[in-house]
Amino acid sequence: MKNNRIVVIGNGMVGHHLVESLISQEPKARITVLSSEPRLAYDRVHLSEYFSGKSAEELALTSEATYKQWQVDFHCNAKVTDIKRDDKVVLTESGQQYDYDRLVLATGSYPFVPPIPGNDQAHCLVYRTIDDLDAIQASAENSRVGVVVGGGLLGLEAANALRQLGLQTHVVEFAPQLMAVQIDGAGGNLLKNKIEELGVQVHCSKATECIVPGEGHRYKMCFADGETLETDLILFSAGIRPHDELARNCDLQVGERGGIVIDNYCRTSDADIYAVGECALWEQRIYGLVAPGYQMAKVAAKSLLEQEGGEQFSGADMSTKLKLMGVDVGSIGDAHAKTPGAMSYTYENQPLAIYKKIVVSEDGKNLLGAVLVGDCSEYDTLLQYMLNGIELPDAPETLILPMATEAPSLGVDALPDMASICSCHNVSKGDVIAAIDNGACDLSSVKSCTKASTGCGGCSALLKNLVDSTLEQRGLEVNTDICEHFAYSRQELYDIIRAERIRSFDDLLDRHGKGLGCDTCKPAVGSILASHWNDYVLKEEHLPLQDTNDTYLANMQKDGSYSVVPRVPGGEITADKLIVLGQLAKKYDLYTKITGGQRVDLFGARLEQLPEIWAELIDAGFETGHAYGKSLRTVKSCVGDSWCRYGVQDSVSMAIFLENRYKGLRAPHKIKMAVSGCTRECAEAQSKDIGVIATENGWNLYVCGNGGMRPRHADLFATDLDDEGLIRCIDRILMFYIRTADRLQRTSVWMENLEGGLEYLQKVVIDDHLGVCHELESQIAHIVESYQCEWKTTLENPESLKRFRQFVNSDESDEGIQFIRVRDQISPAGENQKTKTVEMA
């Protein structure tokens, strides 16, 4: 690469994507990023989630550490004021100068504020950046009513934000309908009705003439038709305008109505200056969606790096699917049937508030566009018809009619290889197939190597179908049988055990299996039986099913000795109990270590010592910690509002309650939880299977996070729950996981493979979509009622205690277990450190 200093002005989503593309193709690229915002790129598409609990950090698309690692020279709060093209230098507000060889303008757009007298007052705001959101939040604290001016896509997002802030919310739209760009009048009406049901007042065909002081509220808006509306806060969201001032000032070519003119390589009229994203004008069009911006960024990156055979930008499909205040809205292609000769088919179901329209070509062969409101289930199929020019069936209306049982759902096999599967990351069907042919053999590996379905996630069902179908064609169909002894998946075995009320492995094997079983199916069935019936795990018929850790209710270490972990609910422990642990460790010479789950692990116990150790622990009031089980481990907590200056809820009490509620619950894999007392999140709840974070109003629930080898940030499941609501959600989620997950599948992987993902889980748990919630709750209630400390039961049972002998015919100990001392504690001796020779077979 030539001496090529690239300066990028702007670090929005597209600017960041450009930097990412440059670095991934040329790690040594010399890049300077100048951003006028105080922080690096964040997710503007999901901005409204800022008000439902997501922090600025969670919305972030990158971090300063990442940019440093990439050796990107970046400057925040660095507003560029001038470009000197002759000297190839840019100047910032603070007087800094940056030389460039190539310059990229990724300056984005700004919200258009209509020229209404009075629009510049303190509580007249816009909705674009995190700083804007902070201003809105501050203003909302002293407001009761809020008005959004603009009923487009962003305006409705903004209205939802105001609603979430507790304001009585209005939307004022100049056009006669909502979302006039994307959907037609009939769809707009239905959307209006649905939104008004949610308590947002919609006023269409309203032109605001002035904003004057109000009587009951801060302001009064006066409309052209003589009506007025009083409000405390006004949010303008009436479209965007490109940030093109820098380009204008240095005489780059701009469009009549704004926008920096670019060619197919995203070059401006100066070949060393590029423009991408919402500030760029391509063929007289500005693209206000993120996917086309990403495509421009990719094209520009290739051109900047002077790569051979660079791609060209050739326009982008503006079809979109989204959820506005819980209402599904989809718009595809020519939604308004503007193509000459176009014909439409519509379906409207007023009781269910569903509206669907398809627009087809004059000859009825091709789909030109579609509008979907209230139900977007056909979106993927319709989009594929349109994008790939697939010939329509003879009766195109069957595509949207609900009763058409033979609705020709377009199989993935019918798609051409160039069909776009994921538009966020521009992944085609061919890319997915190539990834599979290169060794990705399940959904999650396809996702991680192609990035498909990791943007908005709208294509997840389609992607799963494609992966399944391709694997099947390759003869690689993933066999979901648990092992050779049962031709069933774990979920199917669970259903069989539940339906046939099977209570033992032998019974299940006789009815549905073959052979003797093995170390795969036995523990899996043992776990299902325990999840469902909650018998004592060392009962005669269950004992042979348990892994060694469950058999001996302790964790086997590499030398055959065991570690012991008593339960310390919520990590809260008295001095007396700590002393007991210390004395015990001293007496048996155990190695002690504090665990990540806020308890104490005691290592180096011999098998035959376990009952004596546990007798002492139980005397002192401890219970088993299930560190050995695929079950709830710990509920970590911070100290909460009893001590902490910042705490807003009593996180310790909640953690203790949760730990005591779910202790002993057997699951497909271990379960970790945490409760944080405020948004500072000291308990690291977002890396847990179940994470709870206190808010001023209650609890935010996060699900399916994971630390460990494949970290996964937990998903925000529900916000501001009260105690009962929180527990109800956790009950249902846990039991649904237990019923449906694969063997040894943590919640994180379960979620990634759950068709429909988070939204589906919310439907099941919150809306009781499957009608199983009552059953899930009573199942958990049964587990809670039938809890027993397995160590207490074992100590009371002489037959069970017989298992805790090293030798059935001798009182000797295992000579293979020997220790050396390291930092004043025991440590397993290596083979050449052992003083007694151990007989090897």
Next chain:
Amino acid sequence: MNDNKWTHLCKTSDLVKDSGVCALLENTQVAVFYLSRPEPKIYAVNNYDPIGKANVMSRGIVGCLGDEPVVASPLYKQHFSLLSGQCLEQEGSQITVYPVRVEGDDVQLSIANAK
């Protein structure tokens, strides 16, 4: 096989159905498994796991792979045949298998005929 080579190991009541126990014969640790299916049968192998390098085989889960009765190491889960001692995943790894029989309520072993 000569009868006087059989040594008393433990009682049948020491065995655990479809699971393993460990018995000591002089200095040798022997893992004894009692499989109740397809018909009741007892197997004995050395207790030392040659891959995990610890005396733990008796604590493994028993079952079958195909027709072969096996025990899975509790440490790293390799399967060893209870008939031949051969490790199914790792060629060259093997555990000793001992002939074992039941006389009355005595479990007896023949160390000399180990294979």
